[in-house]
Amino acid sequence: MSDVRQHAEDIHGQFSDHLDVTVDDVEGRLHTLVDEYKVPMDEARRSVTNHYLEEAGLDREDISSGSSEEVSIETIDEPEQWVDLTAKVIELWEPRSDSIDQVGLVGDPTGTIKFTKWAKSELPALEEGGVYALRNVVTDEYQGRYSVKLNSTTVIEELDEELEVGDDTSEVTGALVDMQRGSGLIKRCPVEGCTRVLQNGRCSEHGEVEGEFDLRIKGVLDDGIDAHEVIFDAEATESLTGISLEEAKEMAMDALDTTIVADEIADRVLGTYYRIEGPTFGRYVLADDVGDLDGPVDGESLLIRARSM
Amino acid sequence: MSQTQLTREVARRVFATEFNDATYTFKESDDERAPNYALLPTGDRANRVFIVGTLTETEDVGDESEYWRGRVVDPTGTFFVYAGQYQPEAAAVLRDTEPPAYVSIVGKPRTYETDDGTVNVSVRPESIAVVDDATRDRWVVETATRTLDRIDAVSEWEAEQEAPEGASTAPGNEYAHMARERYDSPVENYRNAVIQALESLEDLEATA
Numbered sequence: 001m002s003d004v005r006q007h008a009e010d011i012h013g014q015f016s017d018h019l020d021v022t023v024d025d026v027e028g029r030l031h032t033l034v035d036e037y038k039v040p041m042d043e044a045r046r047s048v049t050n051h052y053l054e055e056a057g058l059d060r061e062d063i064s065s066g067s068s069e070e071v072s073i074e075t076i077d078e079p080e081q082w083v084d085l086t087a088k089v090i091e092l093w094e095p096r097s098d099s100i101d102q103v104g105l106v107g108d109p110t111g112t113i114k115f116t117k118w119a120k121s122e123l124p125a126l127e128e129g130g131v132y133a134l135r136n137v138v139t140d141e142y143q144g145r146y147s148v149k150l151n152s153t154t155v156i157e158e159l160d161e162e163l164e165v166g167d168d169t170s171e172v173t174g175a176l177v178d179m180q181r182g183s184g185l186i187k188r189c190p191v192e193g194c195t196r197v198l199q200n201g202r203c204s205e206h207g208e209v210e211g212e213f214d215l216r217i218k219g220v221l222d223d224g225i226d227a228h229e230v231i232f233d234a235e236a237t238e239s240l241t242g243i244s245l246e247e248a249k250e251m252a253m254d255a256l257d258t259t260i261v262a263d264e265i266a267d268r269v270l271g272t273y274y275r276i277e278g279p280t281f282g283r284y285v286l287a288d289d290v291g292d293l294d295g296p297v298d299g300e301s302l303l304i305r306a307r308s309m
Numbered sequence: 310m311s312q313t314q315l316t317r318e319v320a321r322r323v324f325a326t327e328f329n330d331a332t333y334t335f336k337e338s339d340d341e342r343a344p345n346y347a348l349l350p351t352g353d354r355a356n357r358v359f360i361v362g363t364l365t366e367t368e369d370v371g372d373e374s375e376y377w378r379g380r381v382v383d384p385t386g387t388f389f390v391y392a393g394q395y396q397p398e399a400a401a402v403l404r405d406t407e408p409p410a411y412v413s414i415v416g417k418p419r420t421y422e423t424d425d426g427t428v429n430v431s432v433r434p435e436s437i438a439v440v441d442d443a444t445r446d447r448w449v450v451e452t453a454t455r456t457l458d459r460i461d462a463v464s465e466w467e468a469e470q471e472a473p474e475g476a477s478t479a480p481g482n483e484y485a486h487m488a489r490e491r492y493d494s495p496v497e498n499y500r501n502a503v504i505q506a507l508e509s510l511e512d513l514e515a516t517a
Contacts, residue, residue, distance in 0.1 A: 175359050175448075177320050177415040178435070222359060224322040224455045271361075271413030271438030273447055296443075297450040303507040306457055309464070309500055 004030050007045055011052070017153070018056040026052075058152075074110035076148070079141035085148065087113075088131045088163040102126055106134075106148075107165035114147040116140075121152040133157040145283065170285055171277045172230070173293065174223035176269050183218050184262025185248045187211025215245045217265060218284075221276060229284045230276055236287045241268045320359035320415055322452040323349060325386030326502045328358065332428035333491045334420050347418035347430065350492045351459035351499050352466070352485030358432065360388055361413040361440060361448035367403045377403035381412060381432075384449060384506035389431040390414060399434035406439060413440045413448070449510055453503045460496050460503075463488070 008027035015021055026048060033044035053060060070084040087106035095103050101119040104126075105112050115137070117123055126132060135155040137148040150156070182197060189196045189203035190212050196203050198211045217232040217240070238244045243251075243265065252258040278288035323331075331347040335354075346354035362383040370378045376393040377400050392399040399416075406412070416434040423429060466482035 175320070175413065175415075177357075177359055178317075220317060222320045224359065224451065225319060227317040227319050229317075266436070267438070270436050271359075271415065271440055271444070273444060293447060297447050297510075299446075299450050299453065299507040299510040302450060302453050302457070303504065303511065306453065306500060306503045306507060309457070309460065 003041070004034060007041065011045065011049055014049070015052045015056060018058060019052060021052065072110040073106075073108045073113045076113060076139050076146045079139055079146070081139045083137060083139060083148070084133070084135045085137060086131070086133050086159070086163065088165055089126050089128050090165060092126070092128050104128075106132075107163075109164050109166045111166055114145075115150060116147060117150040118152075121150060121154065123150055123152075123154060124156055126156070131159045131161055131163045133159055169277060170280055171275065172221050172223070172228045172285055173273070173275045174221040174228065175271060175273050176219050176230075177222040177227070177271070178220040179262065179266050179270065180218040180220070180229075183216065184265055185252050185258045186214050186216060188214050213245065213249055215243070215248050215261070217269070219269070221274060221285075230287050231284045232287045232290070236290055237265070240274075240287075240290055241265050243268075318344060318356035320357040321349065321353065321355040322448070322455040323355065323358055323360070324452055324456060324499070324502050324506060325360075325362070325381075325383045325388050327351060327385075327456065327499050328360075328388060328418070328432075329386060329430050330492065330494055331355065331418060331430055332420055333487075334418070335487075345417075347420070348484065348487055348491060349459065350488050350494055351456060351496055352463045352482060352488045353459050354484055355418055357415065357417055357435075359413065359415050359448075360432065361411065361445045362388060363445075364403075364406060364408045364410050364412045366408055367406065369404070375400055375404070379403045379412075379437075381414065383452075384509040385502040388414075389429070390416065390434055390437075391419075391431050392434050392437075396434055399437045402437040402439070406437075411440050411442060411445045413438050413444060446510060449506050453507050456499055456503050460500055463496050 005027055008023050008030055012021065012023045012026050029048045029051065030044050033039040033047060034041060039047070073085065073087065076083065085106070085108065087108045090105045090107050090112060092102060092104040095101065099119055100116055101121070101123070102117040102125065104115060106115050117126070134150065136153045137150050140147050140149055187198040187201070188211055189198060189206055189209055191203070191206050191209065194203065194205060196205060198209070201208055201211065203209050215234040215237050217237050219230050219232065221228045221230045232240055234245050243261070248261045251261055251264065273293035275291040275293055276285060276287045276289070278286040327350055330350050333348045334345055335348060336343045336345055344356045346356050349355055360381065360383065362381040364379055365382050366380045368378050370376050371393060374394050376391065379390040381388040381390055390403070392403055394400070414432060414434050415436045416432040419431050419433045421429045421431065462482060463485045466485045
């Protein structure tokens with residue numbers, strides 16, 4: 001089979017659902033460009049694809065770039081890949097725009113990922129807790145975080161099976177180089193299911209409320225290559241600093257100032273190396289398991305490397 | 310908000326001898342608030358550094374208000390750290406700490422040109438903490454690793470530059486290129502500094 005024929009079949013495959021076009025038509029267009037006008041194949045494909053996109057009234061995003069492959073969520077590390085997923089809908093979020101039909105979080109045993117379903121794709125609705133085979137979804141990236149987008153070529157099949165969802169556990173090692181605002185002794189909104197952190201005694205949703213104390217650290221763990229944002233909850237903060245929530249409240253009471261807690265924590269943890277393991281939550285890693293890095297270090301193998309360079 | 314504000318700058322690991330040679334600074338955009346970078350001679354940019362060493366001397370060199378200078382020594386040289394009224398926590402640590410002590414410092418590189426045209430590089434600390442010797446040893450090994458990685462990247466880039474057909478397809482190494490244009494000292498110097506630093510660890514272990 002000729003090269004042109006192969007490319008023609010690829011392109012035809014992308015449009016066969018949308019247009020009444022034959023492989024020969026496609027091949028003819030490619031031939032004209034490649035053989036008569038000496039256009040490189042890449043450019044010819046692009047041009048022919050654009051022609052059919054226009055004819056079908058579609059966007060480039062709406063057609064698949066050929067075959068998509070079944071992947072696990074953990075392996076998604078590149079934008080604009082066409083993939084198939086088997087995933088459970090963990091959460092549906094409130095769409096922020098009319099162009100979005102549904103948005104939320106899906107998961108498989110290897111991790112979780114955000115998904116977006118566009119209104120114009122006119123796809124069937126996904127339900128929370130449902131397990132689906134999602135074919136032909138496109139990966140996307142925003143500030144290092146990946147998501148998948150469902151589009152008009154996506155095939156959704158509801159599966160009658162249970163799927164265990166794994167958390168996206170990561171391990172980061174580095175020096176704790178900074179503690180961000182909102183660390184130390186904080187107050188949270190007591191309204192059921194809210195838990196927002198109060199600013200000057202006010203919840204952004206429920207106004208002035210009698211807050212409930214909590215203890216946490218929002219820190220930056222830096223390994224010289226990446227700066228990871230890490231959250232330690234009250235329990236993790238206590239195991240890291242030896243300061244319990246009760247002690248923190250007493251400290252604040254004695255000083256008539258809550259900021260003393262953050263200062264004391266900073267004194268104990270800043271500039272120290274830690275190893276942290278836990279699920280990722282947005283751009284944060286939740287510190288479930290915290291270890292000091294105070295074991296001996298091995299400079300010898302490095303020395304061999306340095307000498308042999 | 311611009312992209313630069315959203316992304317936190319990584320704290321580079323760099324030995325004193327290389328840090329003090331990083332006299333060229335630049336911005337990546339014309340934006341007034343764009344971050345300032347020091348160009349590391351081993352071909353990377355540093356807006357922030359993390360250093361660990363021995364605080365050997367502190368002195369208040371300020372006139373009207375306190376302005377503390379600390380000398381922080383690593384196996385290859387000395388970092389100069391300056392903290393004044395705008396770094397009150399760091400200044401307090403320099404004031405209150407009795408040298409010698411191991412300290413870890415997160416800070417920003419700053420350059421200062423003297424009357425005779427020499428450019429001095431110093432650290433403006435964001436935080437200073439007193440640490441133990443294990444942290445210091447870990448830092449030496451970590452900094453050695455990161456420095457060797459940078460030197461490897463430069464060597465790779467140099468090899469590609471020399472390859473007859475490589476230039477067009479080689480992945481760029483912007484900062485290696487910039488370092489070659491701006492600095493005279495060969496990266497070999499920094500490899501030697503790494504060896505020196507690691508050997509100092511071995512010596513300590515041998516005598517321990």
